[in-house]
Amino acid sequence: MITQLLPVSEQSLAMASALLRQGELVAFPTETVYGLGADALNAEAVRNIFSAKGRPADNPLIVHIYDRSQLDPLCEIPEASLPLMEAFWPGPLTLLFPRKSTVPDVVTAGLPTVAIRMPSHPAAAALLRVSGVPVAAPSANRSGRPSPTTAAHVLEDLQDRIPLILDGGPCEVGLESTVLDLSHGDPVILRPGGITKDMLEKVLQRPVAVAGSVLRPLRENETALSPGMRYKHYAPRAVLTLVEGDPGKVVSLMRKRCLADRAEGRTACVLCFREHMEALRECNPHDIGSLSHPEETAHRLFDVLRALDEEGMDSVYSEVLPPEGMGLAVMNRLGRAAAFRTLRAD
Numbered sequence: 001m002i003t004q005l006l007p008v009s010e011q012s013l014a015m016a017s018a019l020l021r022q023g024e025l026v027a028f029p030t031e032t033v034y035g036l037g038a039d040a041l042n043a044e045a046v047r048n049i050f051s052a053k054g055r056p057a058d059n060p061l062i063v064h065i066y067d068r069s070q071l072d073p074l075c076e077i078p079e080a081s082l083p084l085m086e087a088f089w090p091g092p093l094t095l096l097f098p099r100k101s102t103v104p105d106v107v108t109a110g111l112p113t114v115a116i117r118m119p120s121h122p123a124a125a126a127l128l129r130v131s132g133v134p135v136a137a138p139s140a141n142r143s144g145r146p147s148p149t150t151a152a153h154v155l156e157d158l159q160d161r162i163p164l165i166l167d168g169g170p171c172e173v174g175l176e177s178t179v180l181d182l183s184h185g186d187p188v189i190l191r192p193g194g195i196t197k198d199m200l201e202k203v204l205q206r207p208v209a210v211a212g213s214v215l216r217p218l219r220e221n222e223t224a225l226s227p228g229m230r231y232k233h234y235a236p237r238a239v240l241t242l243v244e245g246d247p248g249k250v251v252s253l254m255r256k257r258c259l260a261d262r263a264e265g266r267t268a269c270v271l272c273f274r275e276h277m278e279a280l281r282e283c284n285p286h287d288i289g290s291l292s293h294p295e296e297t298a299h300r301l302f303d304v305l306r307a308l309d310e311e312g313m314d315s316v317y318s319e320v321l322p323p324e325g326m327g328l329a330v331m332n333r334l335g336r337a338a339a340f341r342t343l344r345a346d
């Protein structure tokens with residue numbers, strides 16, 4: 001199969017919509033990351049998403065809608081979800097709802113809930129509106145690779161596996177949506193993302209918990225609340241190590257380790273904040289944004305992780321952010337990419 005890559009236009013949207021209605025797959029931009037979509041009510045089409053990505057069948061998908069009127073055939077709508085939809089839809093918040101039987105098992109991996117989100121990206125909204133179908137879409141990467149934040153990333157991973165990629169430029173947020181579970185009464189963040197814990201608490205007027213496995217590996221025998229958390233994710237081929245502690249000491253430890261690895265014949269580099277690029281200039285520094293703008297780190301992270309593989313790195317050291325606000329989402333993805341391997345500099 002030949003993959004077409006087309007800029008978003010009225011024609012390409014019409015073509016994408018027709019493909020979706022015929023049960024084909026289409027990659028499209030959202031404000032978080034690119035998604036790989038199929039008609040959520042067509043089980044055969046949804047199965048093709050799993051084979052194109054190489055995704056384990058027990059990892060459920062998010063269903064994308066453009067209008068709340070699409071919810072009723074798919075799920076029950078708990079009262080507590082109303083203020084959240086009001087405040088954050090369209091936008092990077094995914095909610096779990098009790099599913100109805102119209103949703104094929106392959107979408108939810110047999111779970112009693114279905115994950116739903118309303119993306120704010122105009123091209124995603126237009127695609128959903130023109131096609132008229134709810135669209136099941138995971139991130140448009142091969143399973144185990146960082147999520148794609150540009151159409152070029154999608155092409156790298158899925159060339160010749162899907163008929164069409166809509167190119168809408170780089171994604172604004174750069175990390176996947178926040179996944180919130182309200183189905184057990186107390187709200188729990190299963191995956192942190194663009195909508196932060198503080199933002200959710202302000203609207204819900206109550207504390208929001210964060211699943212324990214967000215900032216550490218799953219323990220043996222622990223069941224993942226969100227099946228996606230079970231899998232090794234975003235792991236570059238390089239051995240990635242996080243370095244935390246006093247900033248001055250972090251910079252000098254990263255430099256020392258990087259140069260020591262090189263002396264032993266390994267290719268090594270560092271991921272650092274822009275403020276430390278100069279101090280780490282001998283270490284092939286990769287800019288992860290400014291210290292004071294975690295949103296910028298979120299926006300750049302997956303692109304930087306992909307570059308490490310292209311550059312054939314063996315060993316990489318990275319600075320960390322406080323796990324607050326957008327920093328929580330960044331540290332969840334960076335932690336998993338590093339298999340939570342951490343050095344303390346003090």
Ligand code: TXA
Pocket residue numbers: 030032033034035036059060061062092094096108111113114115117137138139140175176177178179190191225226227228229
């Ligand atoms: O921003 C996003 O959410 C992007 C864009 C394309 O919308 N999509 C995305 O999908 O990141 P995916 O499939 O890569 O991640 C979905 C996550 C997985 O961790 C999955 O296990 C979890 O959501 N999930 C889906 N349905 C669930 C359910 N019913 N219960 C618990 N977790 C669920």
Ligand code: MG
Pocket residue numbers: 138139147
């Ligand atoms: Mg994904």
